[in-house]
Amino acid sequence: MNKKICIIGGGPAGIATAFQLKRSGFDPIIFEKGNVGGLVVNANLIENYPGFLNGISGIDFVEILKKTVEKYKLDIRYENVINVNYKNKIFKVETNKKKYEFNILIVASGTIPEHLMALEKKYPEEIFYNVQELFKYKSKKIAIIGSGDVAFDYALNLSKKNEIYILNRGTDTKCLPLLFERVMKNKKIHYFKNAEINVNSKKFIEIENNGNRQGLDIDFILCAIGRKQNLGFLKNISKEKRQEFMKNQRLFFVGDVKNDIFRQLSIAVGDGIKTAMFIRKLYGDKE
């Protein structure tokens, strides 16, 4: 059946879905609002993706994804999907440039960061949510707020050129023990627990660390306090309707956008391959 298939997101999940569909003769259109590769470009070292004995950096992994796009001649449109409607069994997808119609919609739009509004108000120029934007700096003092894998991974990455302060607002860390150990051994990373930034302080940053106030002279703040599903463009399709379309096998979610706390590369890629195989089973190889 000659189904028109749309994939929203050109991260690992979207690319995996697209190339597996292409292998079955389908020709999906992928919309990507930023760069091919999505979030994984931020990873310092990916060590849990089978096939790379010594691990691989996020940047190198994205280069492979880009070559995959070229090899399979995937149809990527660098457009931002802003709205989706559904009428008469057709998804009407509106991007910042054009309107399109599709029979099948695959959402691989990943996640967006949680924001710290109080800090954003106080430090509008100095606060960041995306580590990539800080790669160009060196010899800076950067505070990272968070206590999970991402915060610790950011710290290891940025410490190659900068002095890092990890600020954990609690006492426990949520990161892998091996990341914690690496951070503790790194002389350019300073770790503070029970560290709360005092937004009312006149100093640039004052943290309360175990009851003691301490001023920190910081250039930038990087927030890594969690991420949430990126689904704003589906605002006109109710949750009930989404369930119905999923049941009717017209709407699919793949990768981080649906994986809750299990946001990992291999799972996102696996989701994509499985979804593409499922679509082939439903609609057959295209003639």
Ligand SMILES: Cc1cc2nc3c(=O)[nH]c(=O)nc-3n(C[C@H](O)[C@H](O)[C@H](O)COP(=O)(O)OP(=O)(O)OC[C@H]3O[C@@H](n4cnc5c(N)ncnc54)[C@H](O)[C@@H]3O)c2cc1C
């Ligand atoms: C610092 C860091 C380190 C990590 N390290 C590891 C690791 O070591 N091992 C591991 O397994 N995983 C790791 N991960 C997680 C991994 O990056 C994610 O699981 C993976 O990128 C998820 O892929 P995805 O395609 O589902 O989503 P994403 O990578 O988030 O891709 C979603 C894509 O959709 C695009 N998009 C979103 N909305 C729209 C729209 N409206 N229109 C058009 N395009 C849109 C985005 O621009 C993006 O390119 C790490 C993540 C981070 C942040």
